[in-house]
Amino acid sequence: MSVLPLLRHPWTVFLGRRGARLLLSLAVVLTASFAMIRLVPGDPVRAALGVDASPGLVAARRHALGLDAPLLSQYRQYLGGLLHGELGTSLVSGTPVAELVRTRLPATLEIAGLSFLATLAVALPGGLLAALRTRDGRRPRTELAFAVGTAGLAGVPDFVLAAGLTALLAVGLQLLPVAGAAGVESFVLPVLALSLAPTAVLLRVVRVEALRVLGEDFMRTARGRRLSPARRLLRHAAPNTATAALTVAGSLLPALIAGTVLVEKVFAWPGIGSALAQSVVAQDYPVVQAMVLVLGTSVLLAGLLVDVVLAVLDPRSAIREM
Incomplete structure (x- = not known):
């Protein structure tokens, strides 16, 4: 049996278009969720460790979290984690997200x-x-x-x-x-x-x-x-x-x-x-x-x-x- 009539069925086309919109919108949400918080001034590691933390400790923590890498590398790491079902760990509480x-x-x-x-x-x-x-x-x-x-x-x-x-x-x-x-x-x-x-x-x-x-x-x-x-x-x-x-x-x-x-x-x-x-x-x-x-x-x-x-x-x- 040919699948062409099924592919041309109005419901198939409707759901296909809605699914494509959903995937495109999800890509926008993924990028926005990564970019928005990075537009907020300040250092998240300094905020998590406190103002009394030494510069060496702050730098070591940033390196361990990959926050000293270029943004594109951080974005790739973020997407890779999502593909493996990893949302990361809270910088403040240490609880898995x-x-x-x-x-x-x-x-x-x-x-x-x-x-x-x-x-x-x-x-x-x-x-x-x-x-x-x-x-x-x-x-x-x-x-x-x-x-x-x-x-x-x-x-x-x-x-x-x-x-x-x-x-x-x-x-x-x-x-x-x-x-x-x-x-x-x-x-x-x-x-x-x-x-x-x-x-x-x-x-x-x-x-x-x-x-x-x-x-x-x-x-x-x-x-x-x-x-x-x-x-x-x-x-x-x-x-x-x-x-x-x-x-x-x-x-x-x-x-x-x-x-x-x-x-x-x-x-x-x-x-x-x-x-x-x-x-x-x-x-x-x-x-x-x-x-x-x-x-x-x-x-x-x-x-x-x-x-x-x-x-x-x-x-x-x-x-x-x-």
């Missing part, structure tokens, strides 16, 4: 995943409800409150939301723990801080898209067939709104994952983001490189997953790219 990633990655994935699910769980039904209540110019005050509220939330940075939520719910009302990851209650503040802004953005998108869908001919046909409002909403309006909503949600996901860096720092969350923030200050090259690589790869894989899900929901989107 792979062990740090293994212990910290689950905590980051937990709050990022819960935040994404919370965004979808609130924005999809909330946007549909807002569209139903404000369509055809009804309830202008509700529409104004919705527009002002979502615009305000969407414009507030994650760290400001984190600080405000901490002051209100943890310090003021003492309803939730201030920091750390101990129990279900400790998830509430980080997830709220990460999800409020993307939820506000997605609410606006879902409402606009739902208003468009509610005005389509097939919705008028459904009303003409005397389908119940709930059935019209669930069977016709919601599925046609979900594709656009997931597209926007997929574009918000990278920012949500990147936001974990600041949010984890505020709440002392034991994840990749807080480790990255600490390592940048300490100029811990191996840890920074690994954490940037892990966060970047997570963003890319999440984007690929969203693309595949959207293609499954709407196969025409994959075919249009051929």
Whole structure:
């Protein structure tokens, strides 16, 4: 059997192109993770050994770590280590970086995943409800409150939301723990801080898209067939709104994952983001490189997953790219 038809199949081409983009983006992330920390002024070995360390000890440590070699040689050594599954050792703690990633990655994935699910769980039904209540110019005050509220939330940075939520719910009302990851209650503040802004953005998108869908001919046909409002909403309006909503949600996901860096720092969350923030200050090259690589790869894989899900929901989107 010839493999040519299989190679020309729209799904094969779609996945091939997405895979090629992923590999190219990974190459950019690899280079960025290596280069960014080296742009920070200072000497990582001096920072690790302390200001009282002798110049001879500092020079010997730099040579042992290969930091006195040309940058191109260091880059080749970095790539060679990655190919063998080696992420290096922390300059500060001496802990294998792979062990740090293994212990910290689950905590980051937990709050990022819960935040994404919370965004979808609130924005999809909330946007549909807002569209139903404000369509055809009804309830202008509700529409104004919705527009002002979502615009305000969407414009507030994650760290400001984190600080405000901490002051209100943890310090003021003492309803939730201030920091750390101990129990279900400790998830509430980080997830709220990460999800409020993307939820506000997605609410606006879902409402606009739902208003468009509610005005389509097939919705008028459904009303003409005397389908119940709930059935019209669930069977016709919601599925046609979900594709656009997931597209926007997929574009918000990278920012949500990147936001974990600041949010984890505020709440002392034991994840990749807080480790990255600490390592940048300490100029811990191996840890920074690994954490940037892990966060970047997570963003890319999440984007690929969203693309595949959207293609499954709407196969025409994959075919249009051929």
